[in-house]
Amino acid sequence: MKAEPVSPLLIRKYNQPVPRYTSYPTVPYWHDGADAEAWKERFARQFHEENHTHGISLYLHLPFCESLCTYCGCNKKITTNHSVEDPYMQALLKEWKLYRKVMQQTPVIRELHLGGGTPTFFSPQNLKRMLTELLRGVVVHPQRQFSVEGHPNNTTPGHLKVLFDLGFRRISYGVQDLDPEVQRVINRIQPFENVQRATEAARKAGFTSVNFDLIYGLPLQTVAGMTETIRSVITLKPDRIAFYSYAHVPWTSRAQRLFDESHLPSAEQKLELYRLGKELLTEAGYEDVGMDHFALPTDELSKARAEGRLHRNFMGYTTQDTGLLLGLGVSSISDAGSAFAQNAKTLQDYYAHINEGKLAVVKGYFLTDEDLAFRSYILDASCRGRVSFRPEHLPLLRLYTFPVLKQLAGDGLVDWNEAGMTITALGRHFIRNICAAFDLLKLRSEENGEAARRFSQAI
Numbered sequence: 001m002k003a004e005p006v007s008p009l010l011i012r013k014y015n016q017p018v019p020r021y022t023s024y025p026t027v028p029y030w031h032d033g034a035d036a037e038a039w040k041e042r043f044a045r046q047f048h049e050e051n052h053t054h055g056i057s058l059y060l061h062l063p064f065c066e067s068l069c070t071y072c073g074c075n076k077k078i079t080t081n082h083s084v085e086d087p088y089m090q091a092l093l094k095e096w097k098l099y100r101k102v103m104q105q106t107p108v109i110r111e112l113h114l115g116g117g118t119p120t121f122f123s124p125q126n127l128k129r130m131l132t133e134l135l136r137g138v139v140v141h142p143q144r145q146f147s148v149e150g151h152p153n154n155t156t157p158g159h160l161k162v163l164f165d166l167g168f169r170r171i172s173y174g175v176q177d178l179d180p181e182v183q184r185v186i187n188r189i190q191p192f193e194n195v196q197r198a199t200e201a202a203r204k205a206g207f208t209s210v211n212f213d214l215i216y217g218l219p220l221q222t223v224a225g226m227t228e229t230i231r232s233v234i235t236l237k238p239d240r241i242a243f244y245s246y247a248h249v250p251w252t253s254r255a256q257r258l259f260d261e262s263h264l265p266s267a268e269q270k271l272e273l274y275r276l277g278k279e280l281l282t283e284a285g286y287e288d289v290g291m292d293h294f295a296l297p298t299d300e301l302s303k304a305r306a307e308g309r310l311h312r313n314f315m316g317y318t319t320q321d322t323g324l325l326l327g328l329g330v331s332s333i334s335d336a337g338s339a340f341a342q343n344a345k346t347l348q349d350y351y352a353h354i355n356e357g358k359l360a361v362v363k364g365y366f367l368t369d370e371d372l373a374f375r376s377y378i379l380d381a382s383c384r385g386r387v388s389f390r391p392e393h394l395p396l397l398r399l400y401t402f403p404v405l406k407q408l409a410g411d412g413l414v415d416w417n418e419a420g421m422t423i424t425a426l427g428r429h430f431i432r433n434i435c436a437a438f439d440l441l442k443l444r445s446e447e448n449g450e451a452a453r454r455f456s457q458a459i
């Protein structure tokens, strides 16, 4: 199936700085100096509502990497000194104990994700020690989903065995691009053989879902190189492929300043790479799940989309909506439904808080009823491609959202009336821009002429 053409005019018009909407309100609107006590209260309330009905989700941020990939926008610490593992594990477990005190009952863990950084920087023995301690005295939900981000260069059979024994069944490998020239400029040298070896090892260990991350928009990427990358990776039949747009944010990511910007593809070239990728993936039987995500029809993500069960959070698309996500570790983000919290972003600050016996929350946001309503509109747009409007929101929708929808409809990206909105096939290329029609905080700050928060370009 050929991907539908997108006119260069539309690309230029909508290639604006727009959030990725893994949360609403988006992080730049959160407040510094969060009230940790108030957060604890919201967390406890949500925990008691969710724990025995749905279970909770845990995210562990493991920030260390042995070498710096220059495109990276994650919170990471580059070191080859593995003595950092132990103090970090101790701090993370202390933080977990602080939360266990707030919970005051046995947590039911439904989702557990190890992200980074490079979780496989930690030795298998250390991962085993830390996770065994973390899972001591908890109930593991019968529909648990435990997943890990692995680096194809350093994920060993030892890591895979330990994680499998602890209940992990999903692994996500950062493949990004297989073109040696692109790998050289992004400082991430991992030939196809490494990806193949890591994939086969995961399947042999018993992992039932292997995900690859690919990126389009990196320096020196070409149509020929992208074709080769995608043709090669699909021979390994990953269950899911996240095909991310490179976010060029040199004002926050210092390593990205090393790029020669003339090597970056233009917005038109970038969208061409995306269209090409989408076409090759669709031809190979992958379904377009939503913003940047593709999955085989047999994968849970495709099934959840078809059944309207898809959810989106800080980890991207997920099939589990537990209503409480607790992030542990430096810079981790937690979501308690009506409140967000983010931990200290430097290791020094994080350790200082935890060693004083305090939660490391330094930034957050308490959602109003209006935020909650518009958050659900954004989730419906990004996960289901359609939104039904509630009559009580019509005054706000008429003021902020409908003028934007009118413009989007004029370009063929949505169909809408005062009852609801549906995203068209063409509009699926511009989901971030469509979600922005419901971002009241951004629309209001633009109306007030406030200095724009900085986001990556939509394309």
Ligand code: SF4
Pocket: 064, 065, 067, 068, 069, 072, 073, 074, 076, 116, 117, 118, 151, 174
């Ligand atoms: S892309 Fe991953 S491995 Fe590379 S520096 Fe960033 S977090 Fe580390």
